[in-house]
Structures are given as structure tokens and as C-alpha cells.
Amino acid sequence: MQVHDWNRITEEHASAVWQTAYRLLHNQADAADCLQETFLAAFELAQRQRVRSMRGLLLRLATTRAIDRLRQRTRRSCQESECEDWQQLASAEPGPDSAVQSQELAARLRAAIGQLPPQEAKVFCLRHFNELSYRQIAKELQITTGAAGVLLHRAKAKLRDLLAPVEEETRLPYGT
């Protein structure tokens, strides 16, 4: 049975877990909750099975929990707006400047990730935001490397579809 020094593990990996959660949730309270849940889940998992890479495990758990919260948030906002498509909520007016457009783009990507199936969202986030290799992603999610590649490809295709209206707005700045 492995014996872990959880104080050291927390000190060592808290920043990476925090950044993973915060990047997806963009909210301090949610990121803090996600961090605590991640470490507790890792603790319980480590009691039951052998952990080969604590960093990989923590990043996977943080991504999973953050995506869960993101999906809940997306569902809630859909219900609040009576299931109106978020893409139709975009203003037809042009953005005031490129900075605001970029911020809006990041927010739309966040919302789009919340609409992906969980496994695809996890693969996309681990690949693009945590910069894990296909092999590491496959090991952490307990899938094959080929399956990781397929999931990533599907995620990208869906994200392109979801972001396509934004591109059209950019090309037709006055919404005409």
C-alpha cells in the first residue's frame, strides 16, 4: 500500500489544479470548490488503488470536475433563458474593439466546451490546456491512444461548428 504525504502533494500540485479549474470555470468560488473536491477524490482513489502519476491523476480529476460544473452551468443558463440557443443571443452589433471580441471569443469557447460530451471535453482540455500528450491522455482516461485521437478530432469538429456563427459575425461586422 502506498503512503502519500498529502501536505507535500497539496503544496506541490495546488497551483496546477487551481489553474486548470480556474481556466475552465473562470470563477474563484467554483475553482476553490473544484480544487477541494479534486484533492479529496484523489485521496479516496489513492486509498483504493496504486497511483502512478499523481500530477496526471489530479489534472484529470480537476478537468473532470470543472467540466461537470461547466456543463451544469451551461444547462442552468439554458433553462434560465428558456432553452434559447446561446448562439442566437449574440448581438448583431459589431464589437467595440478587438479586445472585447477576443474576450467574447474565449467566453464562447468556454460555453462550447460545456456543450461537448464529457469525454471529448476532457480530451480537448487535457490536450490543449494542460498540454498532455496523446499517450498521457490515454493513460489517464484509460483508453487507447487511437481513441484519444478520435475523441479529440470529434471535439474539434463540434467546437468548429459551435464557433462558426461567431466567424460569420466577424466576417459580416454589421450583421447584414
Next chain:
Amino acid sequence: MEHEDDILQRAVEQYRNEPIPPHPPQAVVDATVAKLAEAGGRAADSRGPRNTYVFKLTTKFAAAAAVLVFASYAVGRLSAPRTPDIEQLRQAVEASLATSIEPAVRRKVIEDLSRQWQATLETTYVALREDLTQQYRHDLAQVAVQTLAASNANTNRLLEHLIQSINVAEMQKRQWFAAGLEEIDAARRQDNTQFADALVSFASALGGEFERTKQDMVNLLAGTRAGSPAPDQPDSATKN
């Protein structure tokens, strides 16, 4: 497709470039460590009975093995054509038990004890740190309250001095104002007196002049009646 690639790439880059606090708040880390220690304590508690159970099970197995060995020995002795060497057999059984069971039991007990000690030490460390943090915050709060009270008292004292100074200054100003009014009143009275005296002098002088003018008029009229001056010669009568 190129445009779509561009927008996804741009979105990912913008997403990556969004400002993120590099570290979680220390309070969150502390709360997480405390929860982990609490979970560790619970796990250690739940492991305790299991360890006892394992120890009991091992003891039972050892006892069963011993009984089996002795039973085998007894059967063998009863069925053997000649009496075996009991002392030698006992030593062999003891050695076998000592080599097979005792080290495993000892190792297991040592592992359990070390785990329990580690969990207890972790819990104690976290609890001690929490206590010290609370004590530190409490002391800081007390110092802050005392400093605030002292500062308030000092401010009140300064305000009282300021109010007293303002009162004194107002009193002096009133006194000066009253003195000025009295001086103005005295000057007015003096001016009145001088003006009355001047009026009296002027009236007396005017009265004398009036008397003289009246006398002159009387004399003039008397002279005019005595000389009967012609109406076309008023200048000569006036000259006389």
C-alpha cells in the same frame, strides 16, 4: 475550413492567454489540507478494526496450524511403528512456526502501527497549526481592538481640547466685539454732545444776527418813511 481553423485556434489562444491567478488563495489550500487530514483520520479509524481483525485472523490461522501440526503429530505417533523423538519434533515445529508466521505477524503489526502513527501525527500537526493560526488571529484582533480604543480616546481628548480652544476664542471675540460697541457708543454720545453744543452756538449766533437784521430793517423802514423817497428812486433810498 481555413476560417474555422483560424477561429478555433484564435479562441484557444485567447482562452490560454486569459489572466489566471497563478496560485490558489492560501485559505483554500489550508482548508483543503485540513479536509485531507480529516479524511486521513477517518480512514485511519476505519482501518483500526480491520487491522485488529487481520491480526485476530492471523492468530487464528497460527493456532489452527499449530493444532493441525500437533494433530498430525499425534496421528503419526499413534500410527507409527516406533516412538518418534518428541523433543526433536517439538523443536522443529517451533522453528517452523517461528520462521513462517512470526515474521509476517511482526511485519504486519509494525506496518499498522507506523500507519496509525503517521495518520495521528498528520492530524496532530494540522490541529496544532489550526490552533496556532487561531491564536495568532485572536491576538491580532485583540491588539487591533486595543489600538483602536487608544486611538479613539486620544482623538476624543484632542477634540475636547479643540472645542475648548474654539469656545475660548469665541468668548474673546465676543468680549472684543462688546468693547468695540461700547467704544462706538461713547463716540456717538460725544458726537451728539458736540453737535448739540454747536447747534446751540449756531442758534445763538443766528438769533443775534437776526436781531441785528431786524434792527437794520426797522432803521431802514424808519428812514424811508422820514425821507419819502420817490418810487422811481429806490436805489438812492436803499443806499442811504
